[in-house]
Amino acid sequence: MLNFEYYNPVNLVFGRGQIAKLSKLIPQNAKVLMVYGGGSIFKNGVHEQVASALEKHTVVEFKGVEPNPRYETLMKAVKVVKEENIDFVLAVGGGSVIDGVKFISAAANFEGDATEILRKRLRIEDNALPFGTVLTLPATGSEMNSGSVVTIEATQEKLPFGGPALFPQFSICDPSVVASLPVRQVQNGVVDAFTHVLEQYITYPHDAILQDRIAEGILQTLVEVGPKVAENPSDYTLAANFMWSCTMALNGLIQKGVPTDWATHMIGHELTALYEIDHARTLAIIAPNLYRVMFDTKKEKLAQYGQRVWGINADTIEEGAAMAIEKTVQFFHAMGMDTKLSGYTPEYEKTADFIVNRFEERGWKALGERQNITPDKVKAIVELSY
Known part of the structure; x- marks a missing residue:
């Protein structure tokens, strides 16, 4: 067996009704950026559950992360993070949204051209913005790892990156959401x-x-x-x-x-x-x-x-x-x-x-x-x- 180290700090919260625990999982004084894709979280009731759980938090919403998240879109979210002084990012979606939030987390405090994170496959070891996830589409495993893949639309490149600072602090996984998936x-x-x-x-x-x-x-x-x-x-x-x-x-x-x-x-x-x-x-x-x-x-x-x-x-x-x-x-x-x-x-x-x-x-x-x-x-x- 090869030598290895295994580190995985993600608090995985699994089962029915667990979205309600968001209020305790995110610091009470944190200003939250909720990031999601299209409108599916409104149709399946997940947005309502998240909003209810975070009613005592200050929440800013960012909509429109694509399947195969685009660098160009994610940089708009990074701009919101800086303008709104966001403390915590919450990914509500599938692997694309979660991967996108990992990039937002890495880029929020990154100095220089953020495309270097992707093109140089930089290992993000510190200075990342804290984030958590509410999984709505099982597939990628991004809810419990520190890897991500982001597409640069301008050059048609889909590139991986990651690092120990990009583990979610927590991930809520409620299998009930599968019922509404195509x-x-x-x-x-x-x-x-x-x-x-x-x-x-x-x-x-x-x-x-x-x-x-x-x-x-x-x-x-x-x-x-x-x-x-x-x-x-x-x-x-x-x-x-x-x-x-x-x-x-x-x-x-x-x-x-x-x-x-x-x-x-x-x-x-x-x-x-x-x-x-x-x-x-x-x-x-x-x-x-x-x-x-x-x-x-x-x-x-x-x-x-x-x-x-x-x-x-x-x-x-x-x-x-x-x-x-x-x-x-x-x-x-x-x-x-x-x-x-x-x-x-x-x-x-x-x-x-x-x-x-x-x-x-x-x-x-x-x-x-x-x-x-x-x-x-x-x-x-x-x-x-x-």
């Missing part, structure tokens, strides 16, 4: 979480036995509840297990002591930046083809995944690994995903060259757990996804 968003959440686990699990054999078993348990749970919760999001038991699986998929626990990949995400981010394809759907496009191109170095873990998660009993490692990839594709299809880029845009033929050029410009020439996903491999992965 089917597409539930499907996206299941596949997003599923792929988060795969990125930390399908690498190469190692001796972190417990991490493997926890990862497999999350995957098995998502396989069991994913299609059901998409069909019946008002089932609280299904919603609760779905929400908790999304959080556990990316709160740092299963990645400790193990090699991790994340190349699927790095390539997928480019598809979102270029074509506005939902994040989870880019992962469903890229992941199976990355496993096909990198088959020789991933086949042992693919076979283990196939046996433990899908119950595949094959005669050879190669056969088991290949069957595991196909089972994954079938699951993505069952969750409403198109696994081909051509299903989303007719202008896909130059995508591989564009992404490879962009990666080379950034110096991203060695991705993956073995640093063996080179530009030629990226090109092959994307072209196989057409």
Whole structure:
């Protein structure tokens, strides 16, 4: 097992009716900026619950954080923070809103060009504005980690950053909110979480036995509840297990002591930046083809995944690994995903060259757990996804 440190200070407040605890979780004298996306929190009653809980606080609202939050929009919120002397930021939404608030928190006291936070992937270790979250869409796990991804619209770049100062002080997770979500968003959440686990699990054999078993348990749970919760999001038991699986998929626990990949995400981010394809759907496009191109170095873990998660009993490692990839594709299809880029845009033929050029410009020439996903491999992965 690799050496590791595990630090996660997030106070996770889970279950029905927990939004009412906001009044005690945020300091009474804090001036709060409530940040959210569109109007869904008004339709599902979450805004009313938050407003009621914070009736004794001074609250300023900022609306309009997009899916795949834009740097340009978030800088408007940073301006509000400074003009209104905000003490605390509250994200009310899904992963995009929470990621956006992490950037607001980092940029509020940042001196200089805030795009450097993204382009230089600065590690934010201090001087961040305190914030908390009310989760309305399970998917990214951003409610219990210190990472974020933000899009610079002007250059069509979707870039990750993070740091220990960007853990939420608390996150309220009420599974009841799942009942009001559109089917597409539930499907996206299941596949997003599923792929988060795969990125930390399908690498190469190692001796972190417990991490493997926890990862497999999350995957098995998502396989069991994913299609059901998409069909019946008002089932609280299904919603609760779905929400908790999304959080556990990316709160740092299963990645400790193990090699991790994340190349699927790095390539997928480019598809979102270029074509506005939902994040989870880019992962469903890229992941199976990355496993096909990198088959020789991933086949042992693919076979283990196939046996433990899908119950595949094959005669050879190669056969088991290949069957595991196909089972994954079938699951993505069952969750409403198109696994081909051509299903989303007719202008896909130059995508591989564009992404490879962009990666080379950034110096991203060695991705993956073995640093063996080179530009030629990226090109092959994307072209196989057409």
